[in-house]
Amino acid sequence: MTVSRLAAAELHDVTGELADLLTDTVDGGASIGFLAPLGREAALAWWRERADAVAAGHHAVWVAHAGGRLTGTIALALPDKPNSRHRAELVKLMVHRDGRGQGIARRLLATVETAAADAGITLLHLDTETGSPAESLYRSAGWTRAGEIPDYAAAPSGELRPTTLYYKRLGALAAGA
Structure with a gap:
């Protein structure tokens, strides 16, 4: 399996695969901001907007490839306010249903945490549906329930479902916490 960060042009190149991943994730019942059924055109439009955000520096997207196909993705939403540049929001961790249970989500999460720390981000936060399988992943990866x-x-x-908020300190803050 390989995990790589995408530039905006690269994201455009895999928009179709990402749209398929998004519809698979929603069809599988994951609460990631969309209602079922999610049409492919809506998924394509959503990913095209993400490419614009990547180009503007407000979003960073990573993808996982395994067995010759795109199997997962994860992103960071990067704040543009001066008082919040030390933090980022982890968004849209998705793994195709056929690839679950193979460590893809854990690898994506670890890659993003390392990249964020290397970029000087000291705090990550996220929200996830309460009781979802993602909660056990975040807890086992050292995230703190807020x-x-x-x-x-x-x-x-x-x-309507509840959400649980999590955060994780990175870098020097994490060492002193």
Whole structure:
């Protein structure tokens, strides 16, 4: 398996594969901001917008390839305010249903944490559906639960679900925490 960070032009080159991954993730019931069924055109449009955000420096996207195909992705949303440049939000960790249980999510997460620390980011945060399989991944990777918000977002089925907030300190802060 290989994991690589994409430039905006590279993201454009794999938009179709990323759209397929996004629709597979939503079809599989993951609450990542979309309702089911998610059409391919909507998924393509969403990824095209991410390419614009990557080009503007507000987003960073990594992809995992295994067995000759794109099997997962993860991204960081990078704040543009002067008082928040030390942190980033981890967003849209997705692994194709056929690739789950093979360590792809863990590898993507570790890659992004290292890249963020290398870039001087000292704090990462995220939200995930309470009770989702992702929670055990984040806890086992050293993320700290900050709290829960009821009825935060609709699951792909439309049902309102709670979300759990997590954070992780990186670099020098993590060593002294």
